[in-house]
């Protein structure tokens with residue numbers, strides 16, 4: 427069995443063209459595609475960790491990817507504790523690495 431991607435012009439579902447989005451991670455631009463989650467954009471840019479644990483400052487990123495474990499928490503547009511694996515990236519989102527209170531990411 428092989429996997430392949432149907433060229434957009436032959437796809438009966440007539441998908442829209444990819445629309446780029448840019449979010450800002452700690453002041454640096456990170457590019458992705460509309461429809462991706464924040465975690466998807468960050469992973470696509472090679473980021474693997476963006477939070478630290480309260481107990482020992484261990485790095486965390488995506489673990490479950492489905493909103494269960496809370497390992498992927500980030501601050502988005504000033505709101506803490508946003509699960510990056512669930513929040514769809516919006517163009518211009520300001521994302522900040524998050525540590526627990528008193529712990530620097």
Ligand code: FES
Pocket residue numbers: 487488489490491492493494495496497498499509510511512
């Ligand atoms: S990776 Fe588990 S909640 Fe986001």
